[in-house]
Amino acid sequence: MAYLELDRVAKQFGAMTVVDGFSLAVGKGEFISFLGPSGCGKTTTLQMIAGFLDPTRGAIRLEGKDLTAIHPAKRGLGIVFQSYALFPHMTAAENVAFGLEMRNVPRSERAERVRTALAMVGLAGYEDRHPRRMSGGQQQRVALARALVIKPSVLLLDEPLSNLDAKLREEMQIELRQIQRTIGTTTILVTHDQNEAMSLSDRIVVMSQGRIEQIGTPQETYERPASAFVSQFLGKTNDFAATIDRTSAPARLTAGSWSVPAPAGLSGPVTVSVRPERIGFGDVGLSAKIVTRIFQGNHWLFQCDSECGPAIVIRQNDGQAQPSEGEAVRLVWRPEDMSVRAGAAA
Amino acid sequence: MSAVADTAPQAAAKERGARAPWAMTAPALMLFVGVLLIPLAMTVLLSFHDWGQYKGIEPVFILKNWHEIATDPYYAEMFWRTFRIAILTTLLTAVLGAPEAYILNRMSGRWKSFFLLVILGPLLISVVARTLGWALLFGGNNGLVNKLLMSLGVIRAPIPFMFTETGMVVALAHVMMPFMVLSVWAALQRLDPQIENAAMSLGAGPVTIVRRIVMPQIMPGCCRARSSCSRCRPAPLPRPRSSAAAGSRSRRRSPMTSSSTR
Ligand SMILES: Nc1ncnc2c1ncn2[C@@H]1O[C@H](COP(=O)(O)OP(=O)(O)O)[C@@H](O)[C@H]1O
Ligand SMILES: [Mg+2]
Numbered sequence: 001m002a003y004l005e006l007d008r009v010a011k012q013f014g015a016m017t018v019v020d021g022f023s024l025a026v027g028k029g030e031f032i033s034f035l036g037p038s039g040c041g042k043t044t045t046l047q048m049i050a051g052f053l054d055p056t057r058g059a060i061r062l063e064g065k066d067l068t069a070i071h072p073a074k075r076g077l078g079i080v081f082q083s084y085a086l087f088p089h090m091t092a093a094e095n096v097a098f099g100l101e102m103r104n105v106p107r108s109e110r111a112e113r114v115r116t117a118l119a120m121v122g123l124a125g126y127e128d129r130h131p132r133r134m135s136g137g138q139q140q141r142v143a144l145a146r147a148l149v150i151k152p153s154v155l156l157l158d159e160p161l162s163n164l165d166a167k168l169r170e171e172m173q174i175e176l177r178q179i180q181r182t183i184g185t186t187t188i189l190v191t192h193d194q195n196e197a198m199s200l201s202d203r204i205v206v207m208s209q210g211r212i213e214q215i216g217t218p219q220e221t222y223e224r225p226a227s228a229f230v231s232q233f234l235g236k237t238n239d240f241a242a243t244i245d246r247t248s249a250p251a252r253l254t255a256g257s258w259s260v261p262a263p264a265g266l267s268g269p270v271t272v273s274v275r276p277e278r279i280g281f282g283d284v285g286l287s288a289k290i291v292t293r294i295f296q297g298n299h300w301l302f303q304c305d306s307e308c309g310p311a312i313v314i315r316q317n318d319g320q321a322q323p324s325e326g327e328a329v330r331l332v333w334r335p336e337d338m339s340v341r342a343g344a345a346a
Numbered sequence: 347m348s349a350v351a352d353t354a355p356q357a358a359a360k361e362r363g364a365r366a367p368w369a370m371t372a373p374a375l376m377l378f379v380g381v382l383l384i385p386l387a388m389t390v391l392l393s394f395h396d397w398g399q400y401k402g403i404e405p406v407f408i409l410k411n412w413h414e415i416a417t418d419p420y421y422a423e424m425f426w427r428t429f430r431i432a433i434l435t436t437l438l439t440a441v442l443g444a445p446e447a448y449i450l451n452r453m454s455g456r457w458k459s460f461f462l463l464v465i466l467g468p469l470l471i472s473v474v475a476r477t478l479g480w481a482l483l484f485g486g487n488n489g490l491v492n493k494l495l496m497s498l499g500v501i502r503a504p505i506p507f508m509f510t511e512t513g514m515v516v517a518l519a520h521v522m523m524p525f526m527v528l529s530v531w532a533a534l535q536r537l538d539p540q541i542e543n544a545a546m547s548l549g550a551g552p553v554t555i556v557r558r559i560v561m562p563q564i565m566p567g568c569c570r571a572r573s574s575c576s577r578c579r580p581a582p583l584p585r586p587r588s589s590a591a592a593g594s595r596s597r598r599r600s601p602m603t604s605s606s607t608r
Contacts, residue, residue: 050543050547052543052546072543072546072547073546073547073548073549073550073551074549075547076549077547078547079543079544079547081538081540081543081544082540083538083540085538085540085541085543085544086544087541087544087545087559088563089562089563098545098548098550098558099548099549102548102549102550102554103549146548147547150548150549
């Protein structure tokens with residue numbers, strides 16, 4: 001049975017539906033990311049789990065028990081806010097101790113657990129600092145320690161790293177993942193950064209306009225995107241308009257001068273989606289001309305003008321000779337590297 | 347400006363950066379010095395001079411005035427009364443104003459504007475109209491407040507409000523309320539909107555959240571309000587010496603006319 005379960009959850013503000021038909025089963029110890037553009041309802045969903053908002057429809061269950069019937073203060077979830085929401089008039093240690101105080105943990109045990117929690121996030125020795133005298137990264141760590149020290153059943157993180165600069169963000173990502181692995185807390189992370197979602201999560205929930213587009217492992221969502229939205233949102237991709245012709249046997253999938261045996265199922269106009277790093281240059285395939293060639297150290301980036309529209313190709317800098325600008329090439333890829341969706345490319 | 351800063355040595359630029367705040371606050375600072383500090387200093391100097399009904403101010407150095415202030419119970423009583431009224435007014439304003447600001451902060455847009463106007467009311471009404479209003483509410487044994495309290499059965503005999511300290515404190519708290527509400531409201535708006543949720547998620551109930559999280563953060567606002575209250579507090583106006591013996595000195599001051607500053 002799922003540890004945390006969201007069953008067709010929906011949220012309306014007045015006439016506006018912000019989240020709709022959100023169903024998700026989270027396993028114990030899993031690291032899940034809600035990924036989507038700003039305004040797609042990630043925070044709203046997280047706040048419904050936290051209890052700050054009540055779902056308009058649907059059920060949220062934790063270990064089979066209805067969570068919506070429990071007051072937010074009694075849910076025992078750990079939450080890290082985007083703004084950290086630290087208590088500015090308390091020291092780091094007092095901030096972390098607050099949740100334990102509310103649980104009437106004896107003073108000596110409290111001090112011990114606060115020390116352990118701060119040490120875990122790398123802030124040993126900062127017990128008596130006030131938040132305003134700490135850097136963004138340090139405040140972030142205090143917020144994390146404060147949420148974890150109460151041994152939450154689920155840890156909810158709302159864009160916790162978005163206020164940090166790129167380098168610090170990467171460090172914190174690694175650290176977050178390590179901490180989560182060590183203590184095994186079921187975690188839900190909200191983010192609009194696809195790299196963050198991919199590098200941290202066991203599974204990603206891709207959201208758009210209040211609906212789930214796809215749920216899958218980072219690899220699945222990247223390599224077999226369920227919709228045009230997912231393939232566009234998770235990194236660069238090339239979409240080619242193609243047709244599947246089933247009138248003649250064997251059925252064929254054709255885009256311009258490129259043609260292969262059709263996969264089962266679809267017919268009529270379809271979209272063929274291929275990641276730039278999966279395209280190579282060969283003798284047969286989609287004919288194209290190289291418009292620009294950009295050297296980026298460990299790889300080359302080609303912008304091509306193909307017979308089915310613009311295309312991007314990324315090639316490893318493996319020492320092989322690469323085509324130059326203006327050269328006519330053929331774009332090839334293996335059948336397993338493309339995903340085919342019904343409908344014409346946008 | 348920036349072109350100059352680009353060519354100038356860095357140290358000079360830094361120095362200018364340090365001076366900029368001073369330059370910008372200079373006008374206000376000069377006004378402050380001119381209308382407050384200098385007159386105060388002159389008053390202090392004056393306090394060491396002698397004065398007589400017929401000889402006027404005599405520029406001599408004496409400690410007679412200070413000695414009189416320290417020893418004459420008339421002044422002690424006056425200071426104590428001033429202090430007491432200030433504290434009571436502030437307490438009453440804080441007790442009513444802080445929750446008022448908290449509720450105001452949680453209201454939605456339209457209601458918030460409406461009630462803000464209501465709260466600012468006392469400042470918008472002229473002193474005369476306001477005094478008259480309180481006189482009608484408090485006046486004699488037939489004042490509205492007394493009638494109401496008696497008909498509700500809270501009190502049996504009318505409470506004397508007019509010309510009493512009770513009446514003064516109530517009326518002063520009314521005038522000071524906007525300062526308190528606005529200061530506390532400003533402090534509340536600086537709170538992280540998620541901070542109450544953060545406390546709640548850690549297991550804190552509503553009372554604990556207000557006591558442990560909200561109150562400590564708005565206390566600076568309360569203090570600011572208190573200092574604006576004391577600015578507008580009744581100034582200790584000395585009576586002519588002849589009436590000093592009369593025990594009913596405070597009774598002769600109407601609540602409103604003693605509000606000195608505005
Ligand atoms: N309290 C609210 N009242 C009305 N609309 C809201 C409220 N909170 C959020 N919304 C709307 O819901 C949508 C989703 O918001 P949110 O969940 O914060 O998005 P995300 O976190 O994915 O950026 C937004 O369009 C936002 O304007
Ligand atoms: Mg958000």
